[in-house]
Amino acid sequence: MKKYLVGVFDSGIGGLTVLSECVRRLPDCDYLYFGDNAHAPYGSRSPEEITSLVRTALRVFDAYGADAAVLACNTATAVCARAMREEFSFPVVGTEPAVKPAAFRCAQALVLATPRTVRSERLSRLVGNFPQCSFTLFAPVGLAGAIERAEGQAGAIDLKEHLPRGKYDGVVLGCTHYIYLRKEISAFYRAPVFDGNRGTAERLAAVLGVAAAREEEAISSGAASGARFPEREEKEAFFAGETGIVGGGLGKTGTADHRAQAEEKTVAFCSETGMTDHRLQKTGTADHKRGSEGADPPAERREENGENKNKCFYKIGKNGKKSGEKWQKTSIFYLGSGKNLNKRLYEQMFANKQ
Numbered sequence: 001m002k003k004y005l006v007g008v009f010d011s012g013i014g015g016l017t018v019l020s021e022c023v024r025r026l027p028d029c030d031y032l033y034f035g036d037n038a039h040a041p042y043g044s045r046s047p048e049e050i051t052s053l054v055r056t057a058l059r060v061f062d063a064y065g066a067d068a069a070v071l072a073c074n075t076a077t078a079v080c081a082r083a084m085r086e087e088f089s090f091p092v093v094g095t096e097p098a099v100k101p102a103a104f105r106c107a108q109a110l111v112l113a114t115p116r117t118v119r120s121e122r123l124s125r126l127v128g129n130f131p132q133c134s135f136t137l138f139a140p141v142g143l144a145g146a147i148e149r150a151e152g153q154a155g156a157i158d159l160k161e162h163l164p165r166g167k168y169d170g171v172v173l174g175c176t177h178y179i180y181l182r183k184e185i186s187a188f189y190r191a192p193v194f195d196g197n198r199g200t201a202e203r204l205a206a207v208l209g210v211a212a213a214r215e216e217e218a219i220s221s222g223a224a225s226g227a228r229f230p231e232r233e234e235k236e237a238f239f240a241g242e243t244g245i246v247g248g249g250l251g252k253t254g255t256a257d258h259r260a261q262a263e264e265k266t267v268a269f270c271s272e273t274g275m276t277d278h279r280l281q282k283t284g285t286a287d288h289k290r291g292s293e294g295a296d297p298p299a300e301r302r303e304e305n306g307e308n309k310n311k312c313f314y315k316i317g318k319n320g321k322k323s324g325e326k327w328q329k330t331s332i333f334y335l336g337s338g339k340n341l342n343k344r345l346y347e348q349m350f351a352n353k354q
């Protein structure tokens, strides 16, 4: 089975929440995560600037032969998803505020998003499709930037300074950064919150499913595939950090040091039924290569306690022995445009989520 390479993009750490959902839904893909942390936040930038920054990131994905890109950023989606779809040959999946589910459950809903998203035609149109719910659109001043600086830690942020007062029976988190404060925002309004991450992951799955069907069709009809699938050598070139693309694309910050950061982590998953185990492990090229040649799964395993039964997890013995399942690796490589890619945060995101 083909292993897809998916590029996930955000202005900074917000898109990690989307990446996490994508990994949960599609554990058999490899991922590049690009947080444009040198230019975050995007929310008040001009559409031209945002378009140009997103283009730079998608060019990096393209250079690595990504099969699809996810704009894990509502702002980027609102501003330039359509233009990016025209410019790039791979599918570009966007992230949109979860207005639809809120419309079916609420009478008065608040939509929180960046200034650029709130002003976008796209959001007005979306909201206009659901007249049964009264939506209030609001752009919390400086909230995405504060979350980026606080590395997603709610304790460092005083919501009273950012959020409007009011009575709402639902709150839409229309910025992937806000998802870090989902519990706190829900408590602030005593109302359920909605985000679009699951929908984005489903859309990615559908898009890759279509690509797979086309590929099969092309193989069975003997035609050459038009889809761009990375060859093993290409991937290994990436894993080994042998290309200068990150540096070339992103200038000064994309140095060897940067590539070293990008190479550092992989997440291991296994099974036919879903994820059964994961552990972030530090790995270099050698480890990775070993991994791709069928290395054993990480020695430390976590026994599932049953809480995740409905997510297709299943038990793995504590003895650390292989139980016959096929181990697969989901590799995630983190790229950024600034120096402060926070490895600890990225690791925690997965440690907490799974």
Ligand code: DGL
Pocket (backbone or CB within 6 Å): 010, 011, 012, 014, 015, 040, 041, 042, 043, 044, 072, 073, 074, 075, 076, 114, 117, 144, 145, 174, 175, 176, 177
């Ligand atoms: N996380 C992004 C979004 O979903 C952008 C936040 C920002 O950079 O202002 O809109």
